[in-house]
Amino acid sequence: MNNPQSADLPPTIAGLGELKLHSHGGYATIYRATQGRVGREVAVKIENRTIEDELEQRRFIREAHAAGRMSSHRHVVDLFDAGVTDDNRPFLVMELCAESYADRMKVGVLDQVEVRELGVKIAGALADAHKLGVLHRDVKPANILISVFGEPALADFGLSILVEMRDPTVNLEILTPAYAPPEMFDRAEPAPAADVYSLCATLYALLRGAPPRWRDDHYLGLSALLELFTEAIPDLAGVSPQLTELLRQGMSNDPLDRPTAAELAGRLAALELTSEIPGQRGAPSLDRRSDAADEVTAPAPRRWSLARLFGLDD
Known part of the structure; x- marks a missing residue:
């Protein structure tokens, strides 16, 4: 794949009216457009990088x-x-x-009952996908959107395969593991268990206000990053x-073991939880990064890094 490139003008896509910029992230740009024949507003997510190889293009279409x-x-987002x-x-x-759960994280932590219900719904969607042999590969708060009907919907099934196809160069300047499982370091074959890890990390992050094991120290080497997986995941007040x-x-x-x-989904549904008292919990005072760049915000594009590898900068 080539390096990210920006176009002065949005591309033309058959069947859609003029594309209008919605947001721009390091790895993709979101446009709004209207499907002319049915008058439906849609989101168009376009990778900033190109796939020159025809075999890879066909692989993307198959996915x-x-x-x-x-x-x-x-x-699941339509x-x-x-x-x-x-x-x-x-x-x-x-x-x-219009909104993702990464946006919700910016406001504060979520009630445990809401998180449980979200987990039941998204785990159910993943279970159905796994039955069909479809993996997501990139579950994180920015990829769980909120539909116009107020329901959570998992986005980016089709683009998730591009995570594997991007430049694997690792920049160790930043960050800690967030939503990706440890086997990702070994370039393991994608499997349903990785989606489960990412969803649980996402639910924990929504309860905590930041990803598991997140800390203010952003400048860890590879060995220190790997050691984070040996750290316990604490209880939350x-x-x-x-x-x-x-x-x-x-x-x-x-x-x-997952x-x-x-x-x-079944075990989450069986939990008997009560809603928390308003104001009992607040967002932690951590130097958090949003992973919602592709959906809402418009930061400057970043290089491939551990931040991207673990879902913290896209």
């Missing part, structure tokens, strides 16, 4: 076809179209959603120990 099998699910632009950038045409323990199991370093997505 998009698989993702399309999930797009009718209540808790995928209307996919393709490659004239300048070889992959794109998805999707349901337009105002959060049920049973919920926290279930999320810990989902973030086990051994993929075989529940399946279906098991996670």
Whole structure:
């Protein structure tokens, strides 16, 4: 893949009206557009990098076809179209959603009952995807959107494969593991257990206000980053120990020790939780980074780094 490139003018995509910039992140740009024949507003997510190789382009299209099998699910963002632009950038045409759970994290932590209900819905969506042989590969707060009907919906099934196809050069200047499992360091074959880890890390982050093991020290070497996986994941004030323990199991370093997505959904649903007293918990005073760049904010593009590898900068 080539380096990120910016175009002076948005691309033209058949069937869509003029693309209007919505947000720009380090690895993709979001446009709003209207499908002319049905008058429907949509989001168009276009990779900033190009795929020149025809085999990789076909691989992306195959993945998009698989993702399309999930797009009718209540808790998956509808995928209307996919393709490659004239300048070889992959794109998805999707349901337009205004907010993500990364945005919600900026406001503060979420109530444990809300997090439990979110987990049941997204774990259910992942379980159905896994039955169809479809993996997400990039579950994180920025990829769980809120539909116009107020329901959580998992986005980016089609573009998630591009995470594997990007430049693997690692820049050790930044960050700690966030939403990716430890096996990602070993370039392990993607598996359903990785999606479970990422979802549990996401739910924990929504309860904590920052990803698991997140700290203010941003300048760790590779060995120190790997050592973070040996650290315990602590309890959270105002959060049920049973919920926290279930999320810990989902973030086990051994993929075989994690529940399946279906098991996670069932065990979350079985938890008896009460809503917290308003004001009992607040967001921690951490130097947090948003991972919602592609959906909402517009930071300057960044290089591939451990931040991207662990979902903290895209």
